[in-house]
Amino acid sequence: MFRFRLDGASGVPPYLQLVHQVRQSLLLGYLQEGDRLPTVKEVAGDLAINPNTVVKAYRQLEHEGLSGGRPGQGTFITSTLSLPPPEAHQVLRAALERWLRAAGAAGLNDEAVTALIAVARHDMRKERV
Amino acid sequence: MTQDDAGGSAPALRADRLGRRYGHVWGLRGCTLEVPAGAIAGLVGPNGAGKTTLLEMIIGLLEPTEGQVSVFGVTSRSHVAARLARVGYVAQDHPLYRDFSVADMFRLGRAMNPSWDQGLAQARMGALGIPLKRKVKTLSGGQRAQVSLTMALAKRAPLLVLDEPVSSLDPVARLEFMREVMASAADTGLTVVIASHVVSELERLCDWLIVLTGGRVQVAGPVDDLLAGHRLLTVPRATPDAELPGLPIHRTDSDRHSAVVVRADLALLAAHQRPGWQADPVGFEQLVMAYLQRRPQTAAADDTVPAAARPGLAAKEVTR
Numbered sequence: 001m002f003r004f005r006l007d008g009a010s011g012v013p014p015y016l017q018l019v020h021q022v023r024q025s026l027l028l029g030y031l032q033e034g035d036r037l038p039t040v041k042e043v044a045g046d047l048a049i050n051p052n053t054v055v056k057a058y059r060q061l062e063h064e065g066l067s068g069g070r071p072g073q074g075t076f077i078t079s080t081l082s083l084p085p086p087e088a089h090q091v092l093r094a095a096l097e098r099w100l101r102a103a104g105a106a107g108l109n110d111e112a113v114t115a116l117i118a119v120a121r122h123d124m125r126k127e128r129v
Numbered sequence: 130m131t132q133d134d135a136g137g138s139a140p141a142l143r144a145d146r147l148g149r150r151y152g153h154v155w156g157l158r159g160c161t162l163e164v165p166a167g168a169i170a171g172l173v174g175p176n177g178a179g180k181t182t183l184l185e186m187i188i189g190l191l192e193p194t195e196g197q198v199s200v201f202g203v204t205s206r207s208h209v210a211a212r213l214a215r216v217g218y219v220a221q222d223h224p225l226y227r228d229f230s231v232a233d234m235f236r237l238g239r240a241m242n243p244s245w246d247q248g249l250a251q252a253r254m255g256a257l258g259i260p261l262k263r264k265v266k267t268l269s270g271g272q273r274a275q276v277s278l279t280m281a282l283a284k285r286a287p288l289l290v291l292d293e294p295v296s297s298l299d300p301v302a303r304l305e306f307m308r309e310v311m312a313s314a315a316d317t318g319l320t321v322v323i324a325s326h327v328v329s330e331l332e333r334l335c336d337w338l339i340v341l342t343g344g345r346v347q348v349a350g351p352v353d354d355l356l357a358g359h360r361l362l363t364v365p366r367a368t369p370d371a372e373l374p375g376l377p378i379h380r381t382d383s384d385r386h387s388a389v390v391v392r393a394d395l396a397l398l399a400a401h402q403r404p405g406w407q408a409d410p411v412g413f414e415q416l417v418m419a420y421l422q423r424r425p426q427t428a429a430a431d432d433t434v435p436a437a438a439r440p441g442l443a444a445k446e447v448t449r
Contacts, residue, residue, distance in 0.1 A: 006333060011412055013356075014333045045312030048304050049333045050169050054315075 002030075002037055006047050014049055018057035022066060026081035037067060037075040139202030141166040141288050141320035142187060146196035149182050155344050156182040160196070162349040164322065164337055166287070169314060171335035172324040173417055179344040180324045181221075184292050187322070188218045200288055214244065217281030221293040223273045227266040231259060231276055235283070242284045250283040253309075271302025278306065282313055289313075291323045295330075307334060332413040340420040347420040348392075352413065359416055360393040363407040374401040379419035390419035 002025065004018050012020070025031040040058070044051040058075055061067040068078045103113050142164040149156045157179035164170045174180050185191035186198050189212055197204050203212040225234055231254060239245040254261055259272050268276065274294060281289055291310070295303040311334070314321055325331055331338075338355060340347040348355065362373060366387050370377045375391035375398065390411055398408060411419070 008329055008333065013413075041312055041315035044315040045308050047333070048307035048311050050336050051311060051315035052167070052169070052336045053333070 001042075002035060004038070004043055004047060006049060015053045015057040015060065018043070018054065019060050019064075022057075022061055022077075023081060026066065026077070026079075031077055033077050033080050035077045036073075037077065039074055139166075139199070140164060141168065142170075142198070142200055142322065144183070144187075144196065144198045147183070147186060147193050147198050148195040149179075149186060149191060150194040155194075157186075157341075157344045158195075160341075160346050162339060162346055164320065164339075166201070166320050167318050168337040168351075169311075169321040169323070169335045170337035170339055171331040172322055172339045172341065173326075173328060173331065173421065174324075174341035175421065178341045180341055181292055182344075183341065184218075184290055184322070184324060187288075188216050188290055189213050214242070214284070215286050215288055217284045217286040217289045219274075219277045219281050219289075219291045219294050221296065223270075223277040223294075223297075225265045225273060225276060225280075227264070229265050230262050231265065231268075232261040234265065234276060234280060235261070238280050238283055244285045246283045246285050249285075250279050253279045253282070269302070271298050271305060274298055274302065274306050275309065278309060287318075287320060289319050289321045291321065293324055293326065296326060303330075310334075328414050328417045331417070338417070340417060342421060342423070347423060355416060356411060356413065358392060358395075359411045359419075360391055360398060360408045361411050361415065362389045362391055363387070363409070364389065365405055374398040379422050390415065 002022075004021055006014060006017055010017065022031060022037070037058070038046070040051050040054045043049065043054045058067065058069075062069070062075075066077065066079050066081070067075050069075050100113065103116075108116065140163045142162075144160045144162050147160040148158040150158075160179075160183060172180055172183070182191065186193050187200065200212050200215045203215065226237075229237070235247065235250050238250070239247055251261065253275075257272070257275055259268070259275065265273065265276070274297075278294070289310070294310075295306050298306060307330075310321060310323075313319055323331070323334060332352075336352050337350070338352050339349040359378070360375070362375075364373070364387055366382055366385055368387065370380070370389075373389060373391055375393035378390045378392060380387055380389045393408070
């Protein structure tokens with residue numbers, strides 16, 4: 001049975017942590033189509049978390065088309081999330097390496113690179129909202 | 130509003146201008162709030178803020194000086210017995226008779242509560258590995274807390290009130306206690322009110338928030354709405370409060386800039402985009418800490434100014 005965990009210090013709202021874990025596990029193949037997710041009561045009792053939060057996370061997963069409820073049986077994974085094909089990976093990675101070399105040449109150290117990526121992602125996320 | 134509303138539509142908890150005076154000092158005043166059935170509400174405030182006063186009026190241990198409180202539509206002064214049957218209570222120090230065995234405590238519970246569920250009580254002790262014949266005084270703090278919780282749950286009351294239930298417990302016992310509470314809530318749709326100092330633990334527990342300071346409700350409402358209705362603004366230090374797009378709750382001034390948690394008016398906020406200003410979402414803990422640290426004079430001013438007169442105020446979670 002799939003088990004969730006919760007990081008109280010992460011700053012990410014609990015329901016989103018649950019959603020992320022299912023997505024991540026799907027990407028990594030730990031969760032597959034047809035797998036049953038624990039019941040709301042099981043998650044609430046396991047993590048000491050508000051059951052309404054679990055309901056909210058499950059609703060979000062359902063909304064994203066990743067899971068679905070079967071009456072009387074529970075919530076099941078209904079989809080697979082696979083990473084983009086390996087060729088796409090190689091192209092992206094080559095571009096990233098070029099960029100990282102350029103950043104290094106411009107005098108950015110690892111920390112500065114990480115900060116810049118975080119800021120850029122933060123701003124892009126904001127634009128989407 | 131004093132009429133009993135026995136239908137399912139009544140909120141689990143409703144306080145209407147509730148107040149309690151101790152001699153010349155008000156322990157709680159002007160407390161108006163509602164908690165819907167099925168919510169898990171966190172009650173936060175410093176020592177002496179009025180948390181226990183509020184809880185004791187909810188459970189009927191204390192009579193209000195003014196205003197009233199109702200539990201599932203049953204008001205305070207009328208029908209005390211009917212109201213008590215609707216509330217399970219776990220006090221801070223988990224008071225149990227030390228020389229009683231667990232079975233004796235349950236016998237007492239059964240004698241005092243017509244709806245007592247002996248099967249539930251015994252099954253929970255079995256699951257937790259606490260023998261019924263053990264004397265209370267030989268139990269660990271965590272086990273005593275679990276017996277207290279079981280006493281409250283076996284009443285089969287739809288509202289569970291917990292006053293600092295885990296403050297005396299070690300981290301593992303705390304987690305185990307809260308796991309039981311959350312599993313019960315998931316199982317039965319129980320409404321829970323938890324008073325706690327441990328703000329960081331509350332985020333995962335509650336979907337409703339009540340912040341109490343100095344005997345006054347600072348903010349109350351659904352956590353999601355509250356988070357959506359507040360922002361952390363970063364503005365140039367010289368910016369006066371009156372220019373902020375919302376009601377400032379807590380302000381931290383640095384040399385050149387100020388960080389202000391505001392109860393934001395989102396339309397005003399969108400129109401307020403200025404160079405050098407930044408608006409970020411607030412987290413649960415940040416929101417609670419902002420209200421806990423809110424200066425009292427701000428709170429007093431807030432009470433005297435009608436909501437409509439303040440442009441920045443999202444009016445839905447303030448008193449009605």
